[in-house]
Amino acid sequence: MNFSLPSELVDFRDSVKQFAIQHVRPSSEERDLTEHWDPAIWRKMGEFGLLGLCFPEEYGGQGADCLTTTIATEAFAEGATDGGVTLAWGAHTIIGSMPIVLCGTQSHKDRYLRKLATGEWTAGLGLTEPGSGSDAAGSMETRAVKKGDRWILNGTKMFITNGPIGDVFIVMAVTEKKKGPLGISVFIVEKNFPGFSVGKKLKKMGMRTSTTSELIFQDCEVPEENMIERMNSGFLRVGKATLEWERTVLVASAIGSMQSMLDESIRYAKNRRQFGEPIARFQAIQEKIAKVRMKLDASRLLLYKSAVMKDKGKPAPIESSIAKVHATEAVIEAAYEMGQVHGGYCFIHEYAVERAYRDCRLGTLGGGTSEVMRSIIAANL
Numbered sequence: 238m239n240f241s242l243p244s245e246l247v248d249f250r251d252s253v254k255q256f257a258i259q260h261v262r263p264s265s266e267e268r269d270l271t272e273h274w275d276p277a278i279w280r281k282m283g284e285f286g287l288l289g290l291c292f293p294e295e296y297g298g299q300g301a302d303c304l305t306t307t308i309a310t311e312a313f314a315e316g317a318t319d320g321g322v323t324l325a326w327g328a329h330t331i332i333g334s335m336p337i338v339l340c341g342t343q344s345h346k347d348r349y350l351r352k353l354a355t356g357e358w359t360a361g362l363g364l365t366e367p368g369s370g371s372d373a374a375g376s377m378e379t380r381a382v383k384k385g386d387r388w389i390l391n392g393t394k395m396f397i398t399n400g401p402i403g404d405v406f407i408v409m410a411v412t413e414k415k416k417g418p419l420g421i422s423v424f425i426v427e428k429n430f431p432g433f434s435v436g437k438k439l440k441k442m443g444m445r446t447s448t449t450s451e452l453i454f455q456d457c458e459v460p461e462e463n464m465i466e467r468m469n470s471g472f473l474r475v476g477k478a479t480l481e482w483e484r485t486v487l488v489a490s491a492i493g494s495m496q497s498m499l500d501e502s503i504r505y506a507k508n509r510r511q512f513g514e515p516i517a518r519f520q521a522i523q524e525k526i527a528k529v530r531m532k533l534d535a536s537r538l539l540l541y542k543s544a545v546m547k548d549k550g551k552p553a554p555i556e557s558s559i560a561k562v563h564a565t566e567a568v569i570e571a572a573y574e575m576g577q578v579h580g581g582y583c584f585i586h587e588y589a590v591e592r593a594y595r596d597c598r599l600g601t602l603g604g605g606t607s608e609v610m611r612s613i614i615a616a617n618l
């Protein structure tokens with residue numbers, strides 16, 4: 238057991254945080270209010286090496302492991318105070334690209350990873366459908382049928398992060414219905430493939446600086462070589478390989494957000510005076526600060542443990558699910574408590590805690606709900 242991070246990792250964490258403070262934070266409030274996606278920020282993230290952070294170096298990446306990627310995500314979220322761009326980054330790098338990194342062929346990697354690492358192309362994952370969310374495999378309606386040297390896809394995917402701006406999507410579709418989860422395959426779909434289109438941009442409560450939409454497949458033609466892994470191995474092999482990365486790295490956004498809310502609230506409580514003294518002197522306020530720090534520390538340790546297990550090649554279904562439930566529920570409580578510290582100002586857009594309050598709501602829903610995470614923990618026990 239070693240609870241201190243190597244100094245290179247601490248330096249890297251600080252540099253990512255500084256990058257986010259300098260290039261993302263200044264416009265977070267405005268982009269949130271106008272639901273604006275900023276390609277210039279994305280390009281800078283590519284130049285800084287974030288968009289291919291966990292890709293192998295030979296494909297333009299940085300070769301970062303799961304712990305490094307988790308810590309970078311945490312630092313970015315903390316510095317940026319922008320859940321949306323943090324989510325877009327995770328959707329691109331983890332769920333939209335890691336299937337290619339972990340399970341793709343040489344030619345998949347050659348064709349896609351370099352462009353994804355620079356941000357020239359943006360990726361996303363199409364799993365959820367209008368009628369299938371938690372029961373993604375069992376209720377999936379999107380079908381893929383082989384015709385000559387192409388797969389023909391028909392169906393609709395729902396809530397897809399980066400949908401409106403994406404160039405490449407990892408798409409799951411049923412190839413053999415009677416086999417249930419063992420009859421699902423994964424395809425790489427480019428936005429220019431015939432029969433592919435994007436639905437209208439969804440208006441959201443939070444994560445408004447990211448883009449979300451439906452993806453529509455109408456006799457969409459996908460070359461046969463764009464299937465990842467073997468037919469029918471999509472859900473159990475590709476999905477499994479990627480999901481624990483998702484449940485670890487994307488959740489780090491909650492930790493970064495908790496840290497920035499805590500720091501800001503301590504500052505606020507020391508400066509805000511009521512009844513002739515700083516509100517930080519009141520025990521009720523101190524209790525909130527202490528509670529959030531306790532939740533933050535526990536969430537961070539759980540998440541780092543899950544990341545280290547991934548890096549050691551150990552399956553972590555229980556650990557990643559515990560970390561996800563704990564951190565995503567903790568950040569919602571933290572947003573409430575740190576909002577209380579801000580009094581009426583927590584209701585005003587200008588205060589980052591207001592945005593964090595809306596952004597963090599997604600955590601217990603996306604990438605598997607808290608209810609589903611608990612059922613995974615119980616099933617594994």
Ligand SMILES: Cc1cc2nc3c(=O)[nH]c(=O)nc-3n(C[C@H](O)[C@H](O)[C@H](O)COP(=O)(O)OP(=O)(O)OC[C@H]3O[C@@H](n4cnc5c(N)ncnc54)[C@H](O)[C@@H]3O)c2cc1C
Binds near residue numbers: 363369599602604612
């Ligand atoms: C902003 C946003 C971005 C997203 N990005 C993506 C993306 O990029 N790609 C993608 O594929 N998906 C994405 N999603 C989809 C997301 O992962 C799903 O919303 C999530 O998996 C839940 O599915 P659902 O919304 O259909 O809810 P449902 O599955 O319909 O669940 C409704 C309720 O029933 C509960 N429930 C369901 N089954 C059980 C059970 N067995 N036991 C107990 N309770 C249960 C749920 O916990 C929940 O409380 C995104 C969603 C949002 C809102």
